[in-house]
Amino acid sequence: xxxxxxxxxxxxxxxxxxxxxxxxxxxxxxxxxxxxxxxxxxxxxxxxxxxxxxxxxxxxxxxxxxxxxxxxxxxxxxxxxxxxxxxxxxxxxxxxxxxxxxxxxxxxxxxxxxxxxxxxxxxxxxxxxxxxxxxxxxxxxxxxxxxxxxxxxxxxxxxxxxxxxxxxxxxxxxxxxxxxxxxxxxxxxxxxxxxxxxxxxxxxxxxxxxxxxxxxxxxxxxxxxxxxxxxxxxxxxxxxxxxxxxxxxxxxx
Numbered sequence: 001x002x003x004x005x006x007x008x009x010x011x012x013x014x015x016x017x018x019x020x021x022x023x024x025x026x027x028x029x030x031x032x033x034x035x036x037x038x039x040x041x042x043x044x045x046x047x048x049x050x051x052x053x054x055x056x057x058x059x060x061x062x063x064x065x066x067x068x069x070x071x072x073x074x075x076x077x078x079x080x081x082x083x084x085x086x087x088x089x090x091x092x093x094x095x096x097x098x099x100x101x102x103x104x105x106x107x108x109x110x111x112x113x114x115x116x117x118x119x120x121x122x123x124x125x126x127x128x129x130x131x132x133x134x135x136x137x138x139x140x141x142x143x144x145x146x147x148x149x150x151x152x153x154x155x156x157x158x159x160x161x162x163x164x165x166x167x168x169x170x171x172x173x174x175x176x177x178x179x180x181x182x183x184x185x186x187x188x189x190x191x192x193x194x195x196x197x198x199x200x201x202x203x204x205x206x207x208x209x210x211x212x213x214x215x216x217x218x219x220x221x222x223x224x225x226x227x228x229x230x231x232x233x234x235x236x237x238x239x240x241x242x243x244x245x246x247x248x249x250x251x252x253x
Contacts, residue, residue, distance in 0.1 A: 007109075007141035010117055014093075019151040029132035030142035033151050034123065073240070078163060078192065079107045085190035085247040086159040091115040095157045095182065097147055097175070098122055098165030102131030102140065108161070109139045119157075121145055148174040155184040163192040167216045173226065180230045185253030189232065194218055195244035218244070 011031055025032040073081070082104060088094060088111040096105040099120030109118035121143045122128050128142050135142075145151045147162075148171050160179045166172045172193075179189055194217045223246045224235045232248035 006138040007117060007119070008138075011119060011141045011143060014117075014119075014152045014156045016151060016153045019149065028125075028129065030128045030144055032125075032144040034144050034146065075103065079104055081245060082161050082163055082190050082192070083107065083111055085245065086161055086188050088112055088116075088159060092158040093117045093156065093184075094119070094159040094161065095152075096120040097160060097162040097179065098169070099131060099142070100124075100127045100165075102135050102142065104161060104163060105131065105140050105142075106135055117141070119143055121147065121150070123147065148178065150178040150182055152182045154181055155187075156182045157187060158184050159188045159190070161190050163190070165193075166191055167194040167218065169216075172216050172218075176223075176226055176230060180227075180232060180250070183250045185250060187250045189227070189248050189250075191223060191246040192243060193223070193246070195220060195239055195242060220244070224248075 008026065008029075008031060015033075020033050021035060025035070086094065086108075088108060090111075090113040092112045093116060094108045094112055096102075096108060096118065099105045099122050102120050105118055105120035109116075112118055118139070119141045120128075120131060122131070123144060123146055125144065128144055131140075131142050143151070147165075147169050160183060162175070162179065166175060169175050183189060194215060196217055196219055220239060221237070223244070224237050227235045227246070227248040232250055235246070235248035238245045
């Protein structure tokens with residue numbers, strides 16, 4: 001794919017100076033806005049994401065296996081659903097939030113083309129190292145930052161994706177606030193996350209298991225209500241076992 005400029009050189013225009021260090025690092029191939037700060041973790045699930053083993057097996061075994069169990073959909077199927085919900089087109093600026101090793105991010109870059117910009121953000125250095133290693137130079141910009149305090153200016157992105165990660169973030173509602181803040185007018189958001197399934201007492205047991213592992217288990221209508229409460233429109237949900245796809249858009253302005 002031909003790009004107009006190295007994507008990483010185009011990211012600073014989106015950064016809010018008040019939300020970033022004075023001298024961010026790019027020596028590892030991604031823009032590091034956290035430096036030596038460790039990500040906030042609240043359970044074994046989050047700690048696993050910071051290990052060196054998981055990025056190696058994530059894309060080939062871990063993520064496809066869990067996707068099949070939770071959604072009944074292949075990794076390629078999930079990427080198709082994400083692109084459909086985000087309605088990506090040439091020239092769009094898209095944020096892949098909690099991007100892991102960048103498998104979704106690279107697909108999005110192909111959709112937005114040379115005039116667009118695709119940014120993958122994660123807090124895990126090991127995930128981002130793998131993402132940089134597996135991504136052709138210049139096509140995607142990767143950023144290390146906190147999903148609960150995004151470094152970008154208001155209205156920076158036409159689309160924001162957060163697949164299989166919101167339930168792992170210690171304060172998912174802070175992340176939703178940030179997603180809505182960085183959406184441009186008419187911007188689209190797509191989420192894939194956990195969902196309660198079945199009649200009582202199963203949801204209670206699911207939430208208890210979630211607390212023990214550090215994962216949030218969302219109620220069936222919880223995220224649609226949360227997005228609508230933050231002013232988004234056309235909020236909709238598709239449940240699939242213990243997972244759910246949720247999408248919405250911001251007002252055209």
